[in-house]
Amino acid sequence: MKSDSQAPLDLEAPIFSHIPVLPREVIEGLAIRPGGHYLDATVGGGGHSRLILEAAEDVQLTAIDQDEDALAAAQQHLAEFGERVKFIQTNFSKYEFPLNTYDGILADLGVSSYHLDHPERGFSFRHTANLDMRMNRQQGLTAADVINEWDEGELAEIFFKYGEERLSRRIARRIVEKRPFATTTELAAAIAYSVPPKYRYGRIHPATRVFQALRIAVNDELKVLETLIDKAPKSLVPGGRIVVISFHSLEDRLVKHGLRNSPLLRVLTKKPIIAGDEEIRENARSRSAKLRVAERKQE
Numbered sequence: 001m002k003s004d005s006q007a008p009l010d011l012e013a014p015i016f017s018h019i020p021v022l023p024r025e026v027i028e029g030l031a032i033r034p035g036g037h038y039l040d041a042t043v044g045g046g047g048h049s050r051l052i053l054e055a056a057e058d059v060q061l062t063a064i065d066q067d068e069d070a071l072a073a074a075q076q077h078l079a080e081f082g083e084r085v086k087f088i089q090t091n092f093s094k095y096e097f098p099l100n101t102y103d104g105i106l107a108d109l110g111v112s113s114y115h116l117d118h119p120e121r122g123f124s125f126r127h128t129a130n131l132d133m134r135m136n137r138q139q140g141l142t143a144a145d146v147i148n149e150w151d152e153g154e155l156a157e158i159f160f161k162y163g164e165e166r167l168s169r170r171i172a173r174r175i176v177e178k179r180p181f182a183t184t185t186e187l188a189a190a191i192a193y194s195v196p197p198k199y200r201y202g203r204i205h206p207a208t209r210v211f212q213a214l215r216i217a218v219n220d221e222l223k224v225l226e227t228l229i230d231k232a233p234k235s236l237v238p239g240g241r242i243v244v245i246s247f248h249s250l251e252d253r254l255v256k257h258g259l260r261n262s263p264l265l266r267v268l269t270k271k272p273i274i275a276g277d278e279e280i281r282e283n284a285r286s287r288s289a290k291l292r293v294a295e296r297k298q299e
């Protein structure tokens with residue numbers, strides 16, 4: 001099912017850095033101009049936002065995150081910019097995009113290093129934690145609800161569709177036999193025992209794809225991304241840029257088609273921009289990043 005070279009994001013790799021990915025490419029892609037107004041739809045720790053604010057004089061920034069902890073961290077990190085930054089806690093799919101407002105919009109998708117650095121959020125299978133995985137803890141659905149309540153067919157479907165997991169049915173059957181599960185590590189162990197030994201000791205942990213699938217399902221990541229790409233272009237001024245960084249092939253496919261099919265946009269990246277060897281050595285998270293840029297057409 002894989003259409004390109006992106007591997008599933010291995011959340012267990014030592015990638016807990018706070019360095020923003022593709023920093024130069026983001027700033028070039030947004031073509032930051034003095035006095036411009038930019039939207040960071042995924043402010044996270046505020047790494048890219050800081051670069052945007054520093055890239056030119058008097059830049060204004062609206063910074064969104066659905067996670068209150070990430071937003072608090074970003075507020076601290078960007079405090080010195082004072083009134084130039086406005087913070088909003090929301091899912092970007094629910095944000096009321098103002099028309100013809102932004103000179104540039106950035107979305108750096110997925111979980112942040114903050115999430116990965118806090119095992120209690122349940123994103124990691126190497127640390128014992130409740131099966132949570134909500135980026136927004138005010139939301140109801142958790143990974144435990146999905147694992148313990150969805151039927152076998154639904155589980156197999158999300159493992160296949162969102163995790164590109166070839167052994168989806170076999171793993172779903174085992175989970176249904178052994179549930180309920182309370183913790184990340186119990187679930188990871190059950191997954192490991194449901195796959196053949198060859199697979200168990202492969203390049204990535206056998207639970208990697210299932211955990212990716214669960215995260216996508218819990219946070220409805222593909223649907224919200226579609227909504228973002230549908231709504232954001234109207235919010236750009238003519239000539240304004242949208243830059244999206246994705247981390248797995250399902251997201252990248254959506255971004256590629258969404259930008260290309262928008263009647264308001266002209267795509268500027270024929271192929272996605274990826275990190276060079278040096279960046280990958282310094283920031284392992286950049287390994288699977290793909291960046292695409294589009295510009296709002298002049299009317």
Ligand SMILES: C[S@@+](CC[C@H](N)C(=O)[O-])C[C@H]1O[C@@H](n2cnc3c(N)ncnc32)[C@H](O)[C@@H]1O
Pocket residue numbers: 019020021041042043044045046047048049064065066067070090091092093108109110111112113135224
């Ligand atoms: C990869 S991190 C961003 C890191 C950031 N660019 C930086 O340099 O620090 C992604 C952030 O986006 C947030 N996020 C993911 N999906 C979101 C959504 N649909 N709406 C709002 N925030 C979202 C996550 O909570 C996370 O904090």
